[in-house]
Ligand SMILES: Nc1ncnc2c1ncn2[C@@H]1O[C@H](COP(=O)(O)OP(=O)(O)OP(=O)(O)O)[C@@H](O)[C@H]1O
């Protein structure tokens with residue numbers, strides 16, 4: 001079951017060099033930018049592992065952030081059809097509940113949102129290739145969705161290798177690495193500018209990916225604050241229908 005690109009006139013699949021590198025923060029900023037364009041924007045997190053009980057409700061903070069940054073009024077269940085309690089690899093979190101992740105409903109959830117939205121921002125899970133069940137991983141999901149990929153590079157030692165491995169994997173799946181964002185996860189990282197220059201050169205020249213920006217470590221990484229670090233011209237190119 002493929003997501004016909006006509007379903008999502010505009011959209012992207014946000015992946016990262018690892019877990020906890022800023023995919024949700026960047027996805028929320030992208031959704032906010034889409035809203036500033038007057039578009040109906042929808043965030044989608046196909047699978048979320050890690051629920052917290054807040055005021056008697058089980059919530060996932062990624063799902064909540066994407067829902068709040070979407071301009072369409074969405075429920076948590078629309079943003080994420082497959083939430084699991086344990087904060088661990090998704091197929092393990094599912095097993096802990098005696099469940100399995102069903103792949104096709106993840107695509108259907110994206111179809112349903114794309115049918116209502118002008119722009120769909122899908123946040124991946126962890127890095128690019130995370131197992132979902134015995135047959136599928138998150139790269140299969142990205143492939144079936146067919147959206148351009150945005151790579152969030154968590155800036156720390158080792159990120160060049162992770163960024164290039166991810167870029168190669170995106171290409172091997174027949175997808176376009178449309179853009180990348182450098183996000184500060186280690187404010188003490190030395191030679192940040194030299195690393196960014198290398199990423200610009202390699203991801204730009206070899207993969208054609210647009211550099212969307214370098215996000216500083218922010219006291220409060222709201223969608224607006226993160227968006228202030230992203231390049232409007234790059235965003236226009238990313239979301240050009
Ligand atoms: N630029 C930043 N400045 C300050 N805090 C940040 C920044 N980027 C991310 N964070 C914080 O770092 C943590 C991880 O970021 P985020 O949740 O966006 O990562 P992720 O890649 O989506 O993680 P996951 O793999 O769990 O989905 C969060 O607490 C987030 O608020």
Ligand SMILES: [Mg+2]
Pocket residue numbers: 023024025062123
């Ligand atoms: Mg996240």
